[in-house]
Amino acid sequence: MRNIWILFKREMMSYFFSPIAYIVGVAVLLIMGGSFYFITYILSRQPGDNYTASQWFFNGFFFWIVMLVVPPVISMRLFADEQKSGTIETLMTAPLRDWEYVLAKFFGACVFFIVLWSPTSLYVFVLRHFSRDTTPLDLGPVVGGYIGVLLVAMLLISIGCMASASTRNQIIAAIIAFAIGGSLFLVGFGFFYTSDKYKEFFDYISMLGHMLEMSRGVLEWKRVIFYLSSSFFFLYLAHCMVQSRRWKN
Amino acid sequence: MIQVDNLVKRYAGFTAIHGLTFSVQKGEIVGFLGPNGAGKSTTMRILSCFMPATSGTAIVAGFNTYDQSLEVRQRIGYMPENVPLYPEMRVHEYLHFRAALKGVPRSRRRGQVERVSEQCGITDVMRKIIGHLSKGYRQRVGLADALVHDPELIILDEPTIGLDPNQIRQVRGLIKDLGKSHTVLLSTHILPEVEMTCSRVIIINKGKIAASDTPENLKRLRMGGGETVVEVKADAKAVENEFRAIPDVSQVEASPSDGGFCKVAIHPKRDEDLRETVYQIVRQKGWGLRELTRRRQTLEDVFVQITTEDD
Numbered sequence A: 001m002r003n004i005w006i007l008f009k010r011e012m013m014s015y016f017f018s019p020i021a022y023i024v025g026v027a028v029l030l031i032m033g034g035s036f037y038f039i040t041y042i043l044s045r046q047p048g049d050n051y052t053a054s055q056w057f058f059n060g061f062f063f064w065i066v067m068l069v070v071p072p073v074i075s076m077r078l079f080a081d082e083q084k085s086g087t088i089e090t091l092m093t094a095p096l097r098d099w100e101y102v103l104a105k106f107f108g109a110c111v112f113f114i115v116l117w118s119p120t121s122l123y124v125f126v127l128r129h130f131s132r133d134t135t136p137l138d139l140g141p142v143v144g145g146y147i148g149v150l151l152v153a154m155l156l157i158s159i160g161c162m163a164s165a166s167t168r169n170q171i172i173a174a175i176i177a178f179a180i181g182g183s184l185f186l187v188g189f190g191f192f193y194t195s196d197k198y199k200e201f202f203d204y205i206s207m208l209g210h211m212l213e214m215s216r217g218v219l220e221w222k223r224v225i226f227y228l229s230s231s232f233f234f235l236y237l238a239h240c241m242v243q244s245r246r247w248k249n
Numbered sequence B: 001m002i003q004v005d006n007l008v009k010r011y012a013g014f015t016a017i018h019g020l021t022f023s024v025q026k027g028e029i030v031g032f033l034g035p036n037g038a039g040k041s042t043t044m045r046i047l048s049c050f051m052p053a054t055s056g057t058a059i060v061a062g063f064n065t066y067d068q069s070l071e072v073r074q075r076i077g078y079m080p081e082n083v084p085l086y087p088e089m090r091v092h093e094y095l096h097f098r099a100a101l102k103g104v105p106r107s108r109r110r111g112q113v114e115r116v117s118e119q120c121g122i123t124d125v126m127r128k129i130i131g132h133l134s135k136g137y138r139q140r141v142g143l144a145d146a147l148v149h150d151p152e153l154i155i156l157d158e159p160t161i162g163l164d165p166n167q168i169r170q171v172r173g174l175i176k177d178l179g180k181s182h183t184v185l186l187s188t189h190i191l192p193e194v195e196m197t198c199s200r201v202i203i204i205n206k207g208k209i210a211a212s213d214t215p216e217n218l219k220r221l222r223m224g225g226g227e228t229v230v231e232v233k234a235d236a237k238a239v240e241n242e243f244r245a246i247p248d249v250s251q252v253e254a255s256p257s258d259g260g261f262c263k264v265a266i267h268p269k270r271d272e273d274l275r276e277t278v279y280q281i282v283r284q285k286g287w288g289l290r291e292l293t294r295r296r297q298t299l300e301d302v303f304v305q306i307t308t309e310d311d
């Protein structure tokens, strides 16, 4: 546990020294800001839609672009870079366990993702401030939306960890992670194309369905469990890849 | 401190080391010497628990590197070849990070980092960013990292590669100092290095041990002593014949030199000093003499001979 904290601190530091992190940060803010502006614009012209503002925000086209692209980009260097620069050799000959290494990387990326997203929470308050709405703000959908985002991000980052651990090339890692995450996203659409028998299964794994529910303020435990357990599964694969070095051949 | 028994490492289809067996006692400074590709780094990576051997065992500090790797890693300081570091960190941040990772208690971290930075001569770059350091400083930061938790055994893979002669001298001095209180295993393909720093040398070639002894013994054993070189004013033929008559001489080569002198190299059969015998003959004959030396062998001769022997 102590080792995770030590590695985690170093990981956070290196994020704040990496130019890519800043580029991604600015891009996220611009895209989500643009998307937010766009949504407020649409809603102001044709209110009374079936969807709430929160559902718009957490399910728009731009939202999903950011969701599917950012985790691969912030996790691509995690393991690949250590393998390429050789620092893996100093790390793994220090007395730390492989799973501590994997978890520290994973938590580092998750926390960095949260840091990237936190400024968007200002949008909610901006919106409240400038609207004439005087009813108390319903925080449920907003909080639900952010929990939903975090769950999806954890899954995609764990996929990113696995991809990064499988290569020493960051770009390849990002492409693998994006391909797997994107496929998982698309498979969720099977919900609309299958008969009742499979509908439940596709509903279960659909990221879109998950975010629609969460941004309504509905927390479904089966979905939470799906995200946590599949994150765990990909982290386990990442751990196997890190550990494969220690296999005798 | 190190017990290696019949160690084999196969990379996909290629055997890098074939059955190494050797041991290193506490307090020794052992040099691992071999040409590029001999398997030095491979062996050191196995000893430092970076990867396992395909077969055979390696016991380091009393623990098996395969199934007690955590215990081993707590007790060694390893510096890999080319010294990988995090370029974005500052030197003191890096050393604190490494000290923490290696389990140095918080209360002792500052003191330890200070101690090794003085030992390695990096106190004036502690606040610099590692990416901006020169190769020599980076090497020393790597060395400081290997020492920061005061390990029982220090494993250094090519510690002086890429340094200028001045820096090499400093690093060698440092290693010698370390040897007073630590066990050190270092690898190199530079010969004078082991001659100057190591108490024992293991010559490794193509994944096998070619020789293992003190540098002095290796020199003596392998070549049977160096030749005597004499330069006298006389006819080359006559000189050659005269020296051939000495017992214990295996070979004499004479070649004419300037001013009526000729230069003669006399090889002894065994490790024997022929200078006095040669001098007596020269005096007896009344030849003019302007040089009489015994050529000292370097480990380089031994190294070249051993590593090319079976070709």
Ligand SMILES: Nc1ncnc2c1ncn2[C@@H]1O[C@H](COP(=O)(O)OP(=O)(O)O)[C@@H](O)[C@H]1O
Residues within 6 Å of the ligand: B011, B012, B014, B016, B034, B035, B036, B037, B038, B039, B040, B041, B042, B043
């Ligand atoms: N990861 C690897 N995969 C395949 N072959 C390797 C690997 N690492 C080293 N080798 C090969 O093993 C041999 C020994 O390498 P190494 O131990 O690095 O030698 P040295 O350090 O003595 O120069 C070399 O021929 C090298 O090409």
Ligand SMILES: [Mg+2]
Residues within 6 Å of the ligand: B037, B040, B041, B042, B081, B157
């Ligand atoms: Mg090497």
